[in-house]
Amino acid sequence: MSVTEFARTGRVFQVWSYDPAHRQLIIRSDPSRLDGTTTRVEVYFGHVECMLLRPTYRSLRVRRASPAEFRRVSDVAGIPAEDGESTYLIDPEGTSFVVSGRPSWREAERRRSDPTLFDFSREWPPDFEARWGNVDG
Numbered sequence: 001m002s003v004t005e006f007a008r009t010g011r012v013f014q015v016w017s018y019d020p021a022h023r024q025l026i027i028r029s030d031p032s033r034l035d036g037t038t039t040r041v042e043v044y045f046g047h048v049e050c051m052l053l054r055p056t057y058r059s060l061r062v063r064r065a066s067p068a069e070f071r072r073v074s075d076v077a078g079i080p081a082e083d084g085e086s087t088y089l090i091d092p093e094g095t096s097f098v099v100s101g102r103p104s105w106r107e108a109e110r111r112r113s114d115p116t117l118f119d120f121s122r123e124w125p126p127d128f129e130a131r132w133g134n135v136d137g
Contacts, residue, residue, distance in 0.1 A: 001131075001132070001133035001134075002133055002134045002135075002136045003133055003134070003135060003136065004063065004064075004135070004136060004137055005061065005062065005063040005135065006043065006060070006061075006062040006063075006103070006105050006133070006135050007059070007060065007061040007062070007092075008029065008041055008059065008060050009059040009092075010035055010058075010059065011029040011032075011035055011037060011041065011058075011059065011060070012029060012032065012034075012035070012056060012057070012058060013027050013028065013029045013041070013043075013056070013057040013058075013059075013060045014027065014028060014029070014055060014056050014057075015027055015053050015054075015055050015056075016028035016042070016116075017116070018048075022046075023046065023047055023048040023049075023100075024044065024045070024046050024048065024118075025044070025045040025048050025051065025098060025100070026042055026043070026044055026045075026116060026118055027042070027043045027045075027057075027060065027090070028040065028041065028042045028043075028116075029041045029042075029060070030112050031109070031110075031111075031112075038109055039107050039108060039109050039110070040107065040108060040109070040110040040112075040114075040117065041060075041105065041106075041107045042105065042106050042107075042116060042117045042118055043060065043062055043090075043103055043104070043105045044103065044104045044105070044106075044118045045088070045098045045100040045101070045103050046100060046101045046104075047100055047101040048098060048099070048100045049083060049086070049099040049100065050077060050079060050083075050097075050098075050099040051096075051097065051098045051099070051100075052073070052076070052077060052095075052096055052097055053090070053096050053098070054091075054096055057090070057091055057096075059091070059092050060090060060091065061089070061090065061091060061092045062088055062089070062090050062103050062105070062135050063088065063089055063135065063137065064085070064087065064088055064089075064135070064136075064137025065084070065087040065088065065089050065094075065097065067084070069087075069089060069094055070084045070087050072094075073087060073089075073097050074087075077097075079099055083099050085137075086099050086100060086101070087099050088100065088103055088135065088137075102134050102135060102136065102137075103134065103135040104118075104132065104133070104134050104135075105132060105133055105134075105135070106118065106130060106131070106132040107130065107131045107132070108126070108128060108129065108130035108131070109128070109129070117130070117132075
């Protein structure tokens with residue numbers, strides 16, 4: 001499922017992993033009794049060129065930066081104009097961003113100890129119920 005924006009409010013998301021050798025970033029929210037959730041949500045960014053992140057977010061809103069938003073983050077981070085179409089804002093306020101390939105998301109009922117939903121050595125779709133998609137912008 002392709003969407004122009006991926007948003008989840010009322011959940012705690014964390015920068016879960018970054019692999020500099022493969023330039024892959026995963027931001028993740030695990031199930032929590034505090035927020036009444038039973039699913040894990042993961043957002044994957046591949047081919048990461050640049051990022052400005054906080055370690056934790058109370059909500060996530062992943063979308064392609066508008067031209068005005070791109071100018072603002074480009075001024076701060078010195079992102080070249082050709083990366084405008086690859087710049088994704090990730091928080092509701094638009095203060096954090098990732099310059100990358102098209103983000104993907106996956107959501108499923110998983111325990112904290114289960115492997116990442118983006119374990120590329122495993123078949124997808126999985127044999128358990130899951131939802132997934134891409135952010136096209």
